[in-house]
Amino acid sequence: MSTTQGKVITCKAAVAWAAKEPLVVEEIEVDPPKAGEVRIHILYTGICHTDEYTRSGNDPEGKFPAILGHEGAGIVESVGEGVTSVKPGDHVIPLYTAECRECKFCKSGKTNLCGKVRATQGQGLMPDGTSRFRARGQTVYHFMGTSTFSQYTVVADVSVVKVNDSAPFEKICLLGCGIPTAWGAVTKMPGDGVAGSNVAVFGCGCIGLGVINTARTVGASRIIAVDINPNKEAVARSFGATEFVNSKEIAQSGKRIQDYLVEITDGGPDFTFDCTGNVDVMRAALEAAHKGWGVCTVIGVAPAGAEISTRPFQLVTGRTWRGSAFGGVKGRTELPGLVDDYLAGKLEVDKYVTHSRALDEMNEGFHDLHTGDCIRCVVSMS
Numbered sequence: 345m346s347t348t349q350g351k352v353i354t355c356k357a358a359v360a361w362a363a364k365e366p367l368v369v370e371e372i373e374v375d376p377p378k379a380g381e382v383r384i385h386i387l388y389t390g391i392c393h394t395d396e397y398t399r400s401g402n403d404p405e406g407k408f409p410a411i412l413g414h415e416g417a418g419i420v421e422s423v424g425e426g427v428t429s430v431k432p433g434d435h436v437i438p439l440y441t442a443e444c445r446e447c448k449f450c451k452s453g454k455t456n457l458c459g460k461v462r463a464t465q466g467q468g469l470m471p472d473g474t475s476r477f478r479a480r481g482q483t484v485y486h487f488m489g490t491s492t493f494s495q496y497t498v499v500a501d502v503s504v505v506k507v508n509d510s511a512p513f514e515k516i517c518l519l520g521c522g523i524p525t526a527w528g529a530v531t532k533m534p535g536d537g538v539a540g541s542n543v544a545v546f547g548c549g550c551i552g553l554g555v556i557n558t559a560r561t562v563g564a565s566r567i568i569a570v571d572i573n574p575n576k577e578a579v580a581r582s583f584g585a586t587e588f589v590n591s592k593e594i595a596q597s598g599k600r601i602q603d604y605l606v607e608i609t610d611g612g613p614d615f616t617f618d619c620t621g622n623v624d625v626m627r628a629a630l631e632a633a634h635k636g637w638g639v640c641t642v643i644g645v646a647p648a649g650a651e652i653s654t655r656p657f658q659l660v661t662g663r664t665w666r667g668s669a670f671g672g673v674k675g676r677t678e679l680p681g682l683v684d685d686y687l688a689g690k691l692e693v694d695k696y697v698t699h700s701r702a703l704d705e706m707n708e709g710f711h712d713l714h715t716g717d718c719i720r721c722v723v724s725m726s
């Protein structure tokens with residue numbers, strides 16, 4: 345039994361006190377897990393663009409003060425009553441997409457979206473409607489059911505998965521979001537799959553590069569990377585892109601990027617992916633997709649109030665617009681296998697970690713996201 349079991353833990357966390365403000369690394373109090381909950385000692389966390397999206401005030405579900413972070417890995421410190429799926433000492437990854445295996449969504453076999461804790465998660469609360477975090481005497485909200493920017497966090501038992509304990513935490517934290525999101529968006533494509541097809545990927549950040557890498561792994565023919573930053577060409581090619589298009593240059597030449605892509609691919613790529621969160625890009629990605637069968641997958645998360653539009657004719661003429669959350673991956677069922685694949689050298693992870701930071705440098709880590717050469721910044725929480 346751990347010496348902290350059943351007690352309030354005082355530790356450090358990066359607190360987002362208000363939208364648009366830098367995070368403040370300070371002492372917080374973390375309550376013990378209640379029934380059906382798990383308290384985790386977080387060792388490493390990645391910073392995803394979605395954390396920045398919420399910090400910046402663009403998330404309609406954003407609540408403040410909050411502890412952000414959803415791409416972490418750590419060790420179970422203690423469990424609440426009735427928890428049998430994990431135990432103290434287990435190496436785990438928190439899941440922002442829960443998997444209860446009992447709800448209508450889980451039982452449908454059609455989606456990875458679980459309904460068990462999603463409503464309270466969106467309110468920044470645990471399933472009983474309360475928070476386990478306090479700072480400066482105030483209640484602090486949870487985020488995405490994970491809050492990995494704290495040295496200790498509490499999650500629902502359906503929102504955590506035990507993984508192979510020989511895997512390095514500083515790498516497998518990326519299995520909490522970026523890697524499965526990209527991997528699943530490609531490998532779980534409905535229909536005949538992406539092998540042998542032409543693909544266009546808009547946005548060459550962690551997600552876009554992961555989509556490119558997975559498309560290469562499954563045997564796509566042409567993989568066209570599209571970004572506004574010319575420096576992304578080399579990195580996109582190193583992840584498997586066969587071509588690079590600077591969409592800013594295409595626009596400056598007076599052409600729409602979708603028309604250009606249709607032109608150079610004899611009718612359009614078979615599969616396109618938005619990995620930017622920009623609704624104009626989502627439209628271009630849909631309209632670039634091949635008439636009759638092209639499929640556009642939206643992965644990017646758009647700001648509050650933004651809406652997508654296109655002429656319905658684009659859909660009438662056989663293009664499909666779909667979306668993908670956490671790559672369609674069922675975390676408790678599939679993440680252990682993905683971690684094992686990483687350990688077996690079958691799944692790329694290391695190459696995405698370009699920057700490392702200490703917890704006290706969390707804001708510098710957010711700054712890294714905007715430098716153009718950062719795929720993922722991993723923060724050491726100790």
Ligand SMILES: NC(=O)C1=CN([C@@H]2O[C@H](COP(=O)(O)OP(=O)(O)OC[C@H]3O[C@@H](n4cnc5c(N)ncnc54)[C@H](OP(=O)(O)O)[C@@H]3O)[C@@H](O)[C@H]2O)C=CC1
Binds near residue numbers: 642
């Ligand atoms: N659906 C899901 O489950 C998930 C969604 N996401 C979302 O996916 C998106 C990508 O995340 P991530 O890879 O971490 O973010 P990044 O910011 O690292 O990557 C986005 C990339 O898109 C580029 N870009 C921006 N505008 C355009 C444009 N008009 N045309 C082409 N490229 C453009 C950016 O360039 P520059 O750097 O120059 O701005 C950057 O290279 C985000 O919206 C994120 O919130 C993330 C994880 C899971």
Ligand SMILES: N[C@@H](CCC(=O)N[C@@H](CSC=O)C(=O)NCC(=O)O)C(=O)O
Binds near residue numbers: 392395406645669670
């Ligand atoms: N809170 C936002 C929506 C944010 C969103 O779409 N999140 C993605 C994961 S992004 C990870 O980096 C997701 O999984 N969505 C499914 C879900 O159930 O949230 C808003 O309200 O617009």
Ligand SMILES: [Zn+2]
Binds near residue numbers: 414415522
């Ligand atoms: Zn994310």
Ligand SMILES: [Zn+2]
Binds near residue numbers: 450451457458
């Ligand atoms: Zn469920």
